[in-house]
Amino acid sequence: MSPRPVNAVARIALTPGEPAGIGPDLCVMLAQQAHPAELVALCDPSLLQERAAALRLPLTLEPLATDERIAPPAPQAAGTLRIDPVARLRAPAVPGRLDTGNAGYVLETLAATCRGCQQGRYDAVVTAPVHKGVINDAGLAFTGHTELFAEHCGGKPVMLLAAPGLKVALATTHLALRDVPAALNRQLIGEVLDTLLAELPRRFGISKPRIAVCGLNPHAGEGGHLGDEEIEIIAPVLTRFRAAGADVRGPLPADTAFLPPVLADTDVVLAMYHDQGLPVLKHMGFGEAVNVTLGLPIIRTSVDHGTALDLAGTGRADAGSLGAALAMAMDMAARSSAAGG
Numbered sequence: 175m176s177p178r179p180v181n182a183v184a185r186i187a188l189t190p191g192e193p194a195g196i197g198p199d200l201c202v203m204l205a206q207q208a209h210p211a212e213l214v215a216l217c218d219p220s221l222l223q224e225r226a227a228a229l230r231l232p233l234t235l236e237p238l239a240t241d242e243r244i245a246p247p248a249p250q251a252a253g254t255l256r257i258d259p260v261a262r263l264r265a266p267a268v269p270g271r272l273d274t275g276n277a278g279y280v281l282e283t284l285a286a287t288c289r290g291c292q293q294g295r296y297d298a299v300v301t302a303p304v305h306k307g308v309i310n311d312a313g314l315a316f317t318g319h320t321e322l323f324a325e326h327c328g329g330k331p332v333m334l335l336a337a338p339g340l341k342v343a344l345a346t347t348h349l350a351l352r353d354v355p356a357a358l359n360r361q362l363i364g365e366v367l368d369t370l371l372a373e374l375p376r377r378f379g380i381s382k383p384r385i386a387v388c389g390l391n392p393h394a395g396e397g398g399h400l401g402d403e404e405i406e407i408i409a410p411v412l413t414r415f416r417a418a419g420a421d422v423r424g425p426l427p428a429d430t431a432f433l434p435p436v437l438a439d440t441d442v443v444l445a446m447y448h449d450q451g452l453p454v455l456k457h458m459g460f461g462e463a464v465n466v467t468l469g470l471p472i473i474r475t476s477v478d479h480g481t482a483l484d485l486a487g488t489g490r491a492d493a494g495s496l497g498a499a500l501a502m503a504m505d506m507a508a509r510s511s512a513a514g515g
């Protein structure tokens with residue numbers, strides 16, 4: 175498929191995620207306004223039609239033309255979404271009620287999206303949340319979109335969440351806390367920093383990224399008295415990167431790494447594990463933050479929240495983060511297109 179011209183309208187894939195969660199609600203809500211990109215939902219059409227009816231919101235689903243040369247991407251009109259019916263629900267989608275019967279369907283929508291992105295059919299993908307537990311309960315091993323997209327598309331993924339005023343990247347993602355120390359090694363920290371230093375300019379336009387790196391242990395190990403991962407693993411890698419000219423600071427005690435004076439001259443804080451960095455990020459910007467996977471050959475952004483089963487079908491879910499994820503995906507697609515693809 176030939177690359178689209180610079181400034182062309184982007185075609186963005188949208189996956190509603192867990193059928194019982196708020197993902198379908200948010201897609202319907204997002205469709206209530208016009209967008210300067212074409213939005214293609216990859217899912218069972220009945221899911222969105224039923225959720226729109228439950229929310230009493232208008233929605234017209236327009237089939238995606240099978241040959242994009244005939245129908246180039248067009249801006250999305252209010253009240254509409256394009257639809258690519260890549261998979262069928264196996265069980266009724268009841269808001270708030272998980273059903274293991276639909277786990278395979280959810281993974282099929284994600285696999286089809288990866289194929290579409292790799293084929294150049296989509297300029298980016300925006301994902302609504304999936305329920306990791308129900309997929310595993312169905313007997314399908316799954317840790318997250320981040321890892322699944324890397325499996326399908328290649329690359330060494332780095333999870334980064336961006337809120338206004340703070341970006342947090344993670345050295346490890348979906349791991350039991352007890353497994354984190356064993357997962358950390360010099361090669362991993364080096365690869366994560368390499369990805370951040372390559373992707374922050376490319377995806378965000380940050381030309382010389384300033385990265386603050388957290389330690390693992392309280393007080394960054396207190397000189398080796400509270401753990402030695404800082405001395406054995408993190409500090410030597412940072413010394414190597416600094417010698418090569420990178421602006422990387424640390425290892426910093428995580429409890430003070432997010433103070434305003436540190437953040438004032440930091441582009442990204444690199445946390446060692448999920449719950450070291452994300453509570454701070456969500457405290458600052460829940461509802462307007464975006465989860466982006468760096469290090470993939472494709473552009474993938476997502477919401478900052480989960481499936482919120484308690485809100486599905488009620489109309490009370492906030493679509494702010496999905497809107498922000500779409501805006502970031504369009505921005506990244508435009509940047510990529512301007513850079514030649």
Ligand SMILES: NC(=O)C1=CN([C@@H]2O[C@H](COP(=O)(O)OP(=O)(O)OC[C@H]3O[C@@H](n4cnc5c(N)ncnc54)[C@H](O)[C@@H]3O)[C@@H](O)[C@H]2O)C=CC1
Pocket residue numbers: 191196302303304305306307319465476477478479480481482483484485490491492493
């Ligand atoms: N990108 C993804 O696919 C993600 C999936 N998850 C999955 O979501 C499931 C549920 O996770 P939880 O820890 O319960 O987190 P959650 O984010 O679903 O819910 C936490 C709290 O935030 C509220 N909330 C979440 N999104 C909201 C929204 N858009 N508007 C208003 N309130 C909102 C919920 O009502 C709940 O009170 C888990 O299976 C988890 O794996 C979690 C995070 C990201």
Ligand SMILES: NCC(=O)COP(=O)(O)O
Pocket residue numbers: 317318319320321452465476
């Ligand atoms: N807390 C972020 C999260 O769990 C999202 O994971 P993923 O499905 O985007 O990999």
